[in-house]
Amino acid sequence: MPVAEHILRHAAESPSRVALRGPRGSLTYAELAERVQGGARHLRGRLQGRGALVAIALEDPVELLAAVLAADLAGVTPLVGDPGWSPERWARVAAAAGADLRVGEPLPCVPGAPPAPDPRPDDRAWACFTSGSTGRPRAVVRTRASWTRSFPHLCELTGIGPADVVLVPGPLVSSLYAFAAVHTLAVGATALVPGGRPASAELRAATAIHLVPHRLPEVLEQAPGLRTAVVGGAALSPRARDLAGRAGVRVVSYYGATELSFVAFDADGGGMRPFPGVEIEVRAEPGRALGEVWARSPWLAEGYLGGAKGPLRRDGQGWMTVGDLAEPYRAGQVLRVRGRGDGAIQTGGATVVPEDVEAVLRKVPGVGDIVVIGSPHPSLGSVVTAVVEGACPPPRALLEAVARGGLDVAQRPRRWYAVPALPRTGSGKPARGLVADRLAGGDPEIRRLV
Known part of the structure; x- marks a missing residue:
């Protein structure tokens, strides 16, 4: 109805x-x-x-x-x-x-x-x-x-x-x-x-x-x-x-998630259990401690309009995922979600895809390359953090002005850093996970932009 x-x-x-x-x-x-x-x-x-x-x-x-x-x-x-x-x-x-x-x-x-x-x-x-x-x-x-x-x-x-x-x-x-x-x-x-x-x-x-x-x-x-x-x-x-x-x-x-609707709920503090009508699987690759959360339910979205690309994936059997990671799970157990596998940032209830933010900020003159990650925050979950590559990065004021003009409020970085050279994968792509680890570890090469 x-x-x-x-x-x-x-x-x-x-x-x-x-x-x-x-x-x-x-x-x-x-x-x-x-x-x-x-x-x-x-x-x-x-x-x-x-x-x-x-x-x-x-x-x-x-x-x-x-x-x-x-x-x-x-x-x-x-x-x-x-x-x-x-x-x-x-x-x-x-x-x-x-x-x-x-x-x-x-x-x-x-x-x-x-x-x-x-x-x-x-x-x-x-x-x-x-x-x-x-x-x-x-x-x-x-x-x-x-x-x-x-x-x-x-x-x-x-x-x-x-x-x-x-x-x-x-x-x-x-x-x-x-x-x-x-x-x-x-x-x-x-x-x-x-x-x-x-x-x-x-x-x-x-x-x-x-x-x-x-x-x-x-x-x-x-x-x-x-x-x-x-x-x-x-x-x-x-x-x-x-x-x-x-x-x-x-x-x-x-x-x-917006794409999955309800997946699990906790009504008493005892942990997340499947929402009514939802089946859950956590699929981990061999040797990995965490796996991707897959859901099958009547509440799943149809997908993205206009052929847009995003984190949503299907397996042909009615299961869908947006790449969230969780600890191993079996039916009847508590689901322990640990974050987004694709690097998506959960900040104050909004989901921010790092690639979207990077695409806007790469246009700033003086930005050699850029990696956007989530940094832990006590109340928002995470805050959007940008690490700019370059020996002479552009001023923070310019970066923030471009962010205000091209990004929604939730997407705009709250923390800005610069590094002479980003760590990269074997294929030459910036190694997002390694950037996050180095920042969390206090790498002296990564300096705060003020």
């Missing part, structure tokens, strides 16, 4: 219940249903054929969700991107993904008869961008069934229901926060969508929250009514879980 149909049902049963509360106002379920139906009629007048792709770039999270749900009801696929991108970047990434229409203003509410949806489980019902440089857009697309049929499992694990007020304190361009908002509306609860860091009134009103681990401790101090915290995007420390327990907040943490 489309999420939009859940909205229509909630509007009939509880029309005055607040569905969405954002930085510019609120919508009841009745008001949201009217907006969704009117927006769906508008989209049907602009687009022909099932599965057309609509790129949505709206700053107001309430307007964005109304447009997404209108696309859902109209039978087209919403592609959610960053409203802060320039028109030139939007044109580039939308074209690469194959978008048929871009929505940059709130959808008009066209009057008329209710649209008659013809939903199918294999409809492409959601697409979002992963972190990528200006020249390398990467959009993940998933079917309706992979999106909505996990909702009951999440409800059972978290206890989130219609009486809850769920705080979603992050940008909806992130699949973590987008899923949280759509799930909240599907169950008939109230979604608080500030679009970023929440105000104190929103924290006080929340009974449940979705967030990344490093933000949990500060939230616990300001949200006295909080009952449940759903935590994803990086590993949750035992200290943070203990803090939540002392505050009377139940924490459900999970491991997954």
Whole structure:
């Protein structure tokens, strides 16, 4: 069933219940249903054929969700991107993904008869961008069934229901926060969508929250009514879980990826177990202590739009991986994830592909070559770190200016180093792992750029 149909049902049963509360106002379920139906009629007048792709770039999270749900009801696929991108970047990434229409203003509410949806489980019902440089857009697309049929499992694990007020304190361009908002509306609860860091009134009103681990401790101090915290995007420390327990907040943490959706969860601090419906394998090469995490489930994405390349791989038997590494695993055991095998960096809930950052920074005059790695950070998990090759590297100010112009916030390096010559593999490629080891070991040849 489309999420939009859940909205229509909630509007009939509880029309005055607040569905969405954002930085510019609120919508009841009745008001949201009217907006969704009117927006769906508008989209049907602009687009022909099932599965057309609509790129949505709206700053107001309430307007964005109304447009997404209108696309859902109209039978087209919403592609959610960053409203802060320039028109030139939007044109580039939308074209690469194959978008048929871009929505940059709130959808008009066209009057008329209710649209008659013809939903199918294999409809492409959601697409979002992963972190990528200006020249390398990467959009993940998933079917309706992979999106909505996990909702009951999440409800059972978290206890989130219609009486809850769920705080979603992050940008909806992130699949973590987008899923949280759509799930909240599907169950008939109230979604608080500030679009970023929440105000104190929103924290006080929340009974449940979705967030990344490093933000949990500060939230616990300001949200006295909080009952449940759903935590994803990086590993949750035992200290943070203990803090939540002392505050009377139940924490459900999970491991997954934009491409894989839910893979495993931990509802009590006992370790990660397979999410309902998920099979897990850890495949290690002979002699290796760690192996790649492979998952097979109904929740997997279809892949990348427009033929984009990324870490997602399939094996032909329904199994998929994004290259995450874990300790050996057998069914019934705890899954112990150790990081990305392809060098991807998990920082504050975002996934950053080093090659994307390197492609932008290599264009800076004076950069001979560059390696981007993740350096450990106590609250963000890792921070993006750049090591520039060259005897006379460009000034840090120039590097940072180029990063601001060509990279998303999560992708921009926070630490900068220079080295006369990068270590290289036998084929001549920079040896990323050796760079990380030398930096961690305090190699005197690697100096900090200030």
